[in-house]
Amino acid sequence: SAKPVIFSGMQPSSDSLHLGNYIGALSQWTRMQEDYDAFFCVVNLHAITVPQDPKDLAERTRATAAQYIAAGIDPAKSTLFVQSQVPAHAELAWVLNTLTGFGEASRMTQFKDKSQRYGSDTASVGLFTYPILMAADILLYQANAVPVGEDQRQHVELTRDLATRFNSRFGDTFVVPEAQIQQGTAKIYDLQDPTSKMSKSAETEAGLIKVLDPANVTKKKIMRAVTDDDATIRFDRAEKPGVSNLLTIFSVLTGRPVASIEDEFAGRGYGDLKKGLVEVVEETFAPVRTRTEELLADRAELDRLLASAAERANEVAGRTLSRVYDAIGL
Ligand code: ADP
Ligand code: NA
Numbered sequence: 001s002a003k004p005v006i007f008s009g010m011q012p013s014s015d016s017l018h019l020g021n022y023i024g025a026l027s028q029w030t031r032m033q034e035d036y037d038a039f040f041c042v043v044n045l046h047a048i049t050v051p052q053d054p055k056d057l058a059e060r061t062r063a064t065a066a067q068y069i070a071a072g073i074d075p076a077k078s079t080l081f082v083q084s085q086v087p088a089h090a091e092l093a094w095v096l097n098t099l100t101g102f103g104e105a106s107r108m109t110q111f112k113d114k115s116q117r118y119g120s121d122t123a124s125v126g127l128f129t130y131p132i133l134m135a136a137d138i139l140l141y142q143a144n145a146v147p148v149g150e151d152q153r154q155h156v157e158l159t160r161d162l163a164t165r166f167n168s169r170f171g172d173t174f175v176v177p178e179a180q181i182q183q184g185t186a187k188i189y190d191l192q193d194p195t196s197k198m199s200k201s202a203e204t205e206a207g208l209i210k211v212l213d214p215a216n217v218t219k220k221k222i223m224r225a226v227t228d229d230d231a232t233i234r235f236d237r238a239e240k241p242g243v244s245n246l247l248t249i250f251s252v253l254t255g256r257p258v259a260s261i262e263d264e265f266a267g268r269g270y271g272d273l274k275k276g277l278v279e280v281v282e283e284t285f286a287p288v289r290t291r292t293e294e295l296l297a298d299r300a301e302l303d304r305l306l307a308s309a310a311e312r313a314n315e316v317a318g319r320t321l322s323r324v325y326d327a328i329g330l
Pocket of ligand 2: 199
């Protein structure tokens with residue numbers, strides 16, 4: 001097709017995606033799939049770079065794919081596949097490993113952050129070369145753009161450097177992709193710690209809204225969200241981070257401007273805003289949850305969808321890989 005290509009992925013490293021993933025990634029992807037030839041990948045090879053439980057990983061891989069579809073990724077429009085079902089990812093990553101300087105890889109700040117968390121004995125070489133596997137993910141599909149969060153900018157820069165280096169050393173082979181940093185995409189904060197990004201890596205789940213949580217669990221978390229003593233419903237990120245976060249979530253999920261929500265709740269208490277938000281979140285997530293459960297209940301059908309997407313991904317990726325092998329004399 002003549003449409004520009006995008007590649008994006010998420011790790012299957014949690015039992016449920018969270019509200020930040022939904023707003024920052026999934027809902028953007030759903031919108032983009034109309035205008036792009038989109039490859040959306042459940043990056044399970046990335047997920048084994050840190051300690052993991054094999055049974056959980058297999059289940060989470062399916063559950064992540066199911067949530068993509070349930071949230072609106074249409075397998076008829078987008079290629080939604082599982083990374084380990086396309087061997088070219090690991091094969092191209094090896095080739096790119098041989099083109100990456102040790103110092104260059106050592107400058108990746110995400111490795112520095114993560115390896116500190118795990119300690120130098122537990123942090124694997126796989127975690128160190130993670131950005132190189134990510135470069136392979138992107139370059140195999142000749143992606144023009146990579147929709148990612150700001151935290152991934154450095155990895156996309158490395159991808160560009162590797163593509164350019166390969167092209168100049170071995171002949172034009174890769175499209176050099178652009179990072180498409182989601183400007184204006186709302187960043188969602190933890191409900192208990194509203195100056196930290198909502199993340200699956202948070203120490204407790206009390207402030208983490210999970211797509212697959214039952215309604216009563218989500219309700220409890222929202223009703224207990226940290227606010228302030230000022231008791232006015234007003235957006236002010238610096239002075240009122242908790243209330244501002246609730247307003248942002250409300251606004252993004254309803255498509256209404258923040259000002260209109262401030263107006264609706266003017267003169268009312270935080271409890272009312274929270275109750276309103278409980279409804280909005282439930283309206284958004286209830287259908288996603290139901291659809292995810294349906295998809296997971298028919299494992300054979302889900303696996304068939306993923307296998308058929310992997311077939312297309314293998315075709316495209318295999319074409320790139322054989323050009324690479326030709327170019328370097330393998
Ligand atoms: P986590 O921080 O939970 O580990 P990931 O780093 O796996 O999440 O992110 C997966 C995708 O979700 C990325 O595209 C990222 O930009 C988006 N994302 C994650 N957390 C948030 C958040 N709090 N607000 C907005 N987008 C987010
Ligand atoms: Na992360």
